[in-house]
Amino acid sequence: MSRLDDGTLSIVEDSSDAAASARGAHLFLVLESLKPLAPPVRISLSGVAQVVFGRGSSRAIGRQQLGNPIQLSVRVADPWLSSMHARLTYVLRRWILEDAGSKNGCTVQGARQTQAQLEDGDIIELGYTFFIFREELPHDVGDPMIFEAPAPDQRIGKLATLLPSLERGFSRLASVAKSTVSVLIEGETGTGKEVIARALHEQSERKGDFVAINCGALPRDLVEGELFGYRRGAFSGATEDRPGLLRSADRGTLFLDEIGDLPAPSQAALLRVLQEREVRPVGATKPIPVDLRVVAATHRPLERMVEEGTFRADLFARLAGYRVELPPLAMRREDLGVIMGTILRELAPERAASLEFAPRAARALLYYPWPGNVRELEKCLESALVLVGEGTRIELEHLPVAVQAALTEAGTGRRPAEGNAEREKLVGLMREHKGNVAAVARTMGKARMQIQRWLKRYDIDAESFRK
Numbered sequence: 001m002s003r004l005d006d007g008t009l010s011i012v013e014d015s016s017d018a019a020a021s022a023r024g025a026h027l028f029l030v031l032e033s034l035k036p037l038a039p040p041v042r043i044s045l046s047g048v049a050q051v052v053f054g055r056g057s058s059r060a061i062g063r064q065q066l067g068n069p070i071q072l073s074v075r076v077a078d079p080w081l082s083s084m085h086a087r088l089t090y091v092l093r094r095w096i097l098e099d100a101g102s103k104n105g106c107t108v109q110g111a112r113q114t115q116a117q118l119e120d121g122d123i124i125e126l127g128y129t130f131f132i133f134r135e136e137l138p139h140d141v142g143d144p145m146i147f148e149a150p151a152p153d154q155r156i157g158k159l160a161t162l163l164p165s166l167e168r169g170f171s172r173l174a175s176v177a178k179s180t181v182s183v184l185i186e187g188e189t190g191t192g193k194e195v196i197a198r199a200l201h202e203q204s205e206r207k208g209d210f211v212a213i214n215c216g217a218l219p220r221d222l223v224e225g226e227l228f229g230y231r232r233g234a235f236s237g238a239t240e241d242r243p244g245l246l247r248s249a250d251r252g253t254l255f256l257d258e259i260g261d262l263p264a265p266s267q268a269a270l271l272r273v274l275q276e277r278e279v280r281p282v283g284a285t286k287p288i289p290v291d292l293r294v295v296a297a298t299h300r301p302l303e304r305m306v307e308e309g310t311f312r313a314d315l316f317a318r319l320a321g322y323r324v325e326l327p328p329l330a331m332r333r334e335d336l337g338v339i340m341g342t343i344l345r346e347l348a349p350e351r352a353a354s355l356e357f358a359p360r361a362a363r364a365l366l367y368y369p370w371p372g373n374v375r376e377l378e379k380c381l382e383s384a385l386v387l388v389g390e391g392t393r394i395e396l397e398h399l400p401v402a403v404q405a406a407l408t409e410a411g412t413g414r415r416p417a418e419g420n421a422e423r424e425k426l427v428g429l430m431r432e433h434k435g436n437v438a439a440v441a442r443t444m445g446k447a448r449m450q451i452q453r454w455l456k457r458y459d460i461d462a463e464s465f466r467k
């Protein structure tokens with residue numbers, strides 16, 4: 001979590017890098033295709049010289065022996081693994097994956113390899129088990145070397161992640177929830193903003209209701225009546241007193257979804273409510289006190305809207321007491337296994353434990369760019385379960401055609417599509433702004449530090465655009 005220039009707090013995965021005291025290579029055990037509910041694991045490779053992979057009678061991840069250099073052993077009860085399957089070794093500042101004489105081989109970015117130098121974001125398949133390698137992930141030196149995704153009953157709502165900074169952010173939500181500080185959740189559509197808002201309400205122990213309002217869906221001329229209520233006769237059609245949505249959230253949580261869509265006059269009225277802690281229904285002479293906890297969400301770059309003058313700076317400051325930015329799913333592929341496990345448990349509680357993914361299906365799920373984020377993943381698994389019927393194995397053909405097509409991408413050994421698209425977008429903007437990182441940050445509605453991290457991640461030289 002980091003303190004932003006405006007004094008608010010942020011738990012953005014990238015923005016919180018400042019709080020992370022180190023960067024280092026990590027390996028994620030993302031998914032066991034045959035046991036999708038088995039908890040995914042993050043392994044820090046700091047100080048590690050070698051990791052050996054092989055089949056075990058049960059999952060066992062740990063040090064091979066005490067002392068330095070650290071040698072780790074990753075044993076998974078995957079019948080497709082050989083007892084000595086592969087080795088990952090740190091050589092001349094590079095991580096090299098080598099097949100150790102396995103029967104079924106090693107696959108990196110969809111291509112069979114006997115030896116490969118790993119790159120950031122590489123997807124590795126050993127047997128039917130999927131791993132992701134991250135070269136320079138921000139983390140805390142105090143983070144455990146081996147971190148297993150928390151069991152469902154240990155989570156805040158259904159929030160779980162293997163990414164160190166997001167994990168720190170999620171665990172802080174529990175204490176934020178108990179306060180009345182307003183929370184602003186930013187993220188693309190379907191990333192789980194409402195899930196966070198509901199989790200905050202559940203943890204808050206507030207007695208009132210959770211009231212969700214989609215600010216973008218309110219008819220423009222009725223916004224204030226809907227939000228603040230009205231007195232009978234306040235306007236034609238007001239045939240009775242209406243309390244309004246804000247008052248129905250009294251002593252509870254008011255979730256203002258798509259806050260960026262709130263028209264300017266309503267922004268001013270909402271600001272008054274938050275400042276005065278009272279609501280004045282349309283046509284009423286006296287305000288009514290309300291006890292509100294406000295959680296707002298947006299997929300629009302609110303900070304940029306403030307700069308452009310389309311969103312009030314004072315309202316933004318009020319709403320952004322604590323900020324959460326949810327990355328797009330394609331930027332947190334390491335969490336695909338955790339999230340799929342949660343969704344399968346939710347959609348099919350009775351049979352989730354017996355479900356498995358055919359490896360080709362698992363591969364497609366891992367490579368697909370998920371433009372619709374977690375919502376799209378949820379719909380994809382929902383329809384797959386219908387198509388599986390009484391069966392227990394989710395095959396490639398049970399997945400939507402677009403997801404199936406991701407296999408072709410996987411087969412080429414290239415980076416996942418999202419990486420290319422992100423990179424191209426960034427290169428385009430860097431060219432347009434002649435290498436001015438601050439200008440690119442403004443255009444994207446992101447912090448300058450974040451753009452710098454992306455430049456590093458995608459190996460883009462800002463200097464080359466300044467000539």
Ligand SMILES: Nc1ncnc2c1ncn2[C@@H]1O[C@H](COP(=O)(O)OP(=O)(O)OP(=O)(O)O)[C@@H](O)[C@H]1O
Pocket residue numbers: 158159160187188189190191192193194195196257297299339342343374375378
């Ligand atoms: N971490 C998660 N684990 C399991 N399911 C999740 C998770 N996050 C989101 N979902 C599911 O994905 C769907 C979309 O989530 P949600 O509605 O919270 O997204 P959103 O960001 O608020 O979307 P929008 O911007 O379109 O309102 C929901 O059905 C939700 O249950």
